[in-house]
Amino acid sequence: MTTRRNFLASASVAALAGAAALTPPRLYAQEPKIRWRLQTYAGPALAEHVVKPAIDSFNRIAGKEMQIELYFADQLVPTGELFRAMQKGTIDAVQSDDDSMASPTEVTVFGGYFPFASRYSLDVPVLFNQYGLNEIWDEEYSKVGVKHLSAGAWDPCHFATKEPIHSLEDLKGKRVFTFPTAGRFMSQFGVVPVQLPWEDIEVAVQTGELDGIAWSGITEDYTVGWADVTNYFLTNNISGAWAGSFFANMDRYNELPDHLKELLKLTMDSSHYYRQWWYWGGEAKLRTDGTKMKLTTIPDKEWAEVEKAARVFWDEVAQESETKARVVKILKEYNEKMEKAGRPYRYT
Template sequence: MTLKRRDFLKKAGVGAAAAAGAATLAAPAVHGANKTIKWRMQTYAGPALAEHVIKPAIDAFNKAANGEMEIELYFADQLVPTGELFRAMQNGTIDAVQSDDDSIAAPVDVSVFGGYFPFACRYSLDVPVLFNQYGLNEIWEEAYGEIEGVKWLSAGAWDPCHFATVDPINSLEDLKGKRVFTFPTAGRFLTRFGVVPVTLPWEDIEVAMQTGELDGIAWSGITEDYTVGWADVTNYFLTNNISGAWCGSFFANEDRWNEVPEHLKTLFKLCMDSSHYYRQHWYWGGEAQLRTQGTKMKLTSIPDEEWKTVEDEAMKFWDEIAEQSDRSARVVKILKEYQATMAKAGKPYRYS
């Protein structure tokens, strides 16, 4: 877990030895009928967050695999910068990834819907319903089926997206000029309200807040703010969110996935589901508990009538994204149909 990036690159080979090193690194993980299959997997999450969002599932997999397969888990930017994860997985430098499509720069049109697509969902349960009952599973499989070398495996719902800031946010005017660490598509949307998106390595965020390089974070809910230490370097938590849940996925190098026996594929799928399930209750309970019992951050809110401006602008943003490709248009159509169904269903599906 303490492997440094430069040491990793030395082992992989550089300069004239790069090709040979890469070939060795990317060699099939199966070397014989009785040999353990070994994977390197990197998550988007830093160590403290990974203890909740991925490590328990991988530990369970390694235990249940009973020596037939072992997954070595690495944290955010430990082997490869998050923005390069897709390419590293595609070329076999690493074997599997847990992240959102947006952050790893997945070269598919649906990548904008990964991470925090503004107001695509209200609650965490919306994401698995959209994928399993409204056709997003098939669309994601179709999109990644056009890309060589990577297998998209599963999507799940993670935490909502709120602002954690040094200064209080009580109006849209307060957002103007704020330098905020956030996700690519979320940042693109938030520029409409004067936010300045900043991209930094995950491990540098806490220091950047302390030095004043950042004014805030729009990367998570309050559970993560407390878990990873961001609540220690911010003073305020905005209760309005730009998305009710993050959409994140598991991916694997296609060749490595094809080498895995069916029973271990099934085991890995079950462990992915256990990870998704843990997030459902960990975030849901944590968000409420820390809003009411947390002592490190003061809650602020933008009035509903003013926040509606942001929600209305998101619908314009959706339509712009729909124009980018036929598949994007299909996703937006599904999102709109789902929103209408939830609104018509009323409480408890939608309260307004």
């Protein structure tokens, strides 16, 4: 029989476990001089790869000087409110793409998946570090009191669907969870873009509210559980790599001593590097060895219509502002150079 003492002891353990689930992840140093709260766009399973290793590393090294509390998608504020919360100082830092967090800048449209802006994940850091995008992003975010810290690449953008996609015709009427700009572009081919909280996507596919997802590559589909509710993976992609960044409230960033700014930079770089090989290897392995999704392909000749439409879309975006025109000009020059360089940069 359960004694009163055993009952109270077990009840106390259960209460503590419940409380722990509602509190932020434990810090390595309990009373740091500086404490930041960073929220990522990613849910818990994905965050284990795309951000947590870097934050853990920072906290171990910084010790009592500084600790960063990591929060997952929509845990403190909805993803669409991340920018405003960071700008106000409600949270100190963010990992997201510009598009998802609805930042009020001229470069927002280029975050996430700007159609066919890149072919490979390495294109993104090259564009930022060698072709001038870093400077443009810095200018835009400085205007609104936010520090753009560092940009990096994620996975390519593919459709994961319940029904097979073999042609552009098959896309018509499909309700798809995707990024705002990607949805705006693909709507011309009959796709119906849908915005929902990240944690609701799996259930929305199961209930039929969504017909598919165009938010990631196959690595994420398996990692976050979407491969369990979709049946097919379209090998054609909208863009070769997601472009996302780390951001911080400008005042909080400026308060940091130089050595912590440098440590922050180093650990963000380690995060970018981790994603480069984790996604690159995962995309190939799961296409060839994965058992949950069947691969489908739209013929190259037909998919060329989508690639051609992307260049028209670029020109439309460039007409919207001088800053957007600067970015589009860089994208055009970069891609032309890659095509001229040939293998292994581009295959024609």
